[in-house]
Each structure stands twice: as C-alpha cells, then as structure tokens.
Amino acid sequence: MEEPQNGDANSMAPDGEEEPMVGPGPAPRARPKRPLQFEKAYLDSLPSANMYEKSYMHRDVVTHVAVSAADFFITGSIDGHLKFWKKKAIGIEFAKHFRSHLGPIEGLAVSSDGLLCCTISNDHSVKIYDVVNYDMMVMLRVPFVPGTVEWVYKQGEVKAKLAISDRNSSFVxxxxxxxxxxxxxxxxxxxLGPVKVVKYNPVFDTVISVDTKGIIEYWSPTTLQFPESE
Incomplete structure (x- = not known):
C-alpha cells in the first residue's frame, strides 16, 4: 500500500467533512448606491466660470460694500452683520466680524482717508469703527431714524465730521x-424733503446731496450752506 504523499494519514479529514477555510473570505457584496434626490440641480449649481476662485460669505444677503483707502473693504448684510476684509497681493483675507445692529444695516460709509467706518440702522443707533485696528470706537444714539450717512471731513482735520440725514424730515x-x-x-x-443720497468731495470740501424729489444741492460741511467760493 502506498503511503500518503502529504504527511501522516491521520492528518487527512474524515470522509464527508470539509477542511476548514484558510485565509480571507469572499468580499462582502457592495450595497447598491441610493440615488441622490435633485442630483442634477446640485451639479448645475456648482460654479463653472473660468475666473472663479473662491467664495466669501455672509450669513444673509449682502446689502452694502465700501472700499477703504487703507487697503481694506467692508461689507454689511441685511441681518446687521459687518465684516472687515484685508486686500492682499493675491486675493483677500478675512480680518474681523461684528454684529453691528440687531436690524438690517441701512447705511455704510468710509471716510476719505480710509481710517473710519460708520453704519446706521432703523434702531436709532450709529456705530463708528476704527478700520485699521478693527475696533468699534463710538456708538451714538440719535433721536431720529437715520436716512443716509456720509463722512464730510478732509484728511488732517481735527473734527471727524459725520453727516446723518433724518429719514422723515429734510434735516441734515x-x-x-x-x-x-x-x-x-x-x-x-x-x-425741502428727506435726503436720500449724500456724497462728499474732499478736493473741494463740498457735499452734494439729493432728496426724494430729485433736487440736487451743493453745500459746505462747515456752514451747511452753498459754498461761497472755489
């Protein structure tokens, strides 16, 4: 009788029994992928412009953008949030975030020297910020609802004059x-009516304003009258 080739005969499995499996078992069957609802709509919403780089977001709709001469720009949104951004050689960098007002920001202005920023809202408050240091300097409480706001001083002046119009009257x-x-x-x-737009020209130290009737006025920020000369 021939001897078994692979070791002792006692090591062979008895008839009718399978040898135990050695090594990893078969891979589990992959579960079928659930189709994503509205997948095509999501794909169509992805930005695909050739110049698209990056998105910078607010929590709600952005309503105001102002540029500062000190290499900053400031954005305000309808939920009262204010964000400062620093301009870089390539792109921009987030600098500071404020909850400026409980209501919507209804006016945003930056001074001609780029150092001061101001926001107004219908809560009778005026917030003034130091742009370079990302800090809130002053909060004013006014007895009227602000309509529009503009800085009306030249660089180097002692008084940082701020013009605020009354939404419900013709006063500035x-x-x-x-x-x-x-x-x-x-x-x-x-x-003769509520002022809607105010813009300051620092070269001639003159303010130009427009009311709800479309009338344009020129006036000095010192006297609030028509400039006498220049």
Missing part, C-alpha cells in the same frame, strides 16, 4: 465722531 445733522457726543455740532434743513 453733523456730528463729531471723535467727540463721542450724542448732540450734533450743526443741524439744518438743507432740502
């Missing part, structure tokens, strides 16, 4: 932001 009020007082240093009815 001038405040000194550095003084931090809630009392205006000058007030006058510049128009």
């Amino acid at each position: 009020h001038i405040y000194d932001a550095r003084a931090g007082s809630n009392e205006p240093i000058n007030s006058k009815e510049v128009h």
Whole structure:
C-alpha cells in the first residue's frame, strides 16, 4: 500500500467533512448606491466660470460694500452683520466680524482717508469703527431714524465730521465722531424733503446731496450752506 504523499494519514479529514477555510473570505457584496434626490440641480449649481476662485460669505444677503483707502473693504448684510476684509497681493483675507445692529444695516460709509467706518440702522443707533485696528470706537444714539450717512471731513482735520440725514424730515445733522457726543455740532434743513443720497468731495470740501424729489444741492460741511467760493 502506498503511503500518503502529504504527511501522516491521520492528518487527512474524515470522509464527508470539509477542511476548514484558510485565509480571507469572499468580499462582502457592495450595497447598491441610493440615488441622490435633485442630483442634477446640485451639479448645475456648482460654479463653472473660468475666473472663479473662491467664495466669501455672509450669513444673509449682502446689502452694502465700501472700499477703504487703507487697503481694506467692508461689507454689511441685511441681518446687521459687518465684516472687515484685508486686500492682499493675491486675493483677500478675512480680518474681523461684528454684529453691528440687531436690524438690517441701512447705511455704510468710509471716510476719505480710509481710517473710519460708520453704519446706521432703523434702531436709532450709529456705530463708528476704527478700520485699521478693527475696533468699534463710538456708538451714538440719535433721536431720529437715520436716512443716509456720509463722512464730510478732509484728511488732517481735527473734527471727524459725520453727516446723518433724518429719514422723515429734510434735516441734515453733523456730528463729531471723535467727540463721542450724542448732540450734533450743526443741524439744518438743507432740502425741502428727506435726503436720500449724500456724497462728499474732499478736493473741494463740498457735499452734494439729493432728496426724494430729485433736487440736487451743493453745500459746505462747515456752514451747511452753498459754498461761497472755489
């Protein structure tokens, strides 16, 4: 009788029994992928422009954008949030975030020297910020609902004059932001109706404003009257 080739005969499995499996078993069957609802809509919403790089977001709709001469720009949204961004050689960098108002930001202005920023809302508050240091300097409480806001001072002036219009009257009020007082240093009815737009020209130290009737006025930020010369 021939001897078994692979070791002792006692090591062979008895008839009718399988040898135990050695090594990894078969791979589990992959579960079928669930189809994503509205997958095509999601894919169509992905940005595909040739120049697209990156998105910078607010929590709600952005309503105001202002650029500062100090290499910053500031954005405000309808939920009262304010964000400072630093301009870089390539792209931008997030700098600071404020909850400026409980309601929507309804006016945003940056001074001509780029150092001061201001926001207004319908909560009768005016917030003033130091742009370079990302800090809130002053909060003013005004007895009227602000309509529009604009910085009306030249670089180097002692008083940082801020013009704020009354939404429900034809008055324009001038405040000194550095003084931090809630009392205006000058007030006058510049128009015959509520002022909607105010823009300052630092070269000629002149303010141009437009009211709800479409009337344009030129006036000095010091006297709130038509400039006498220049």
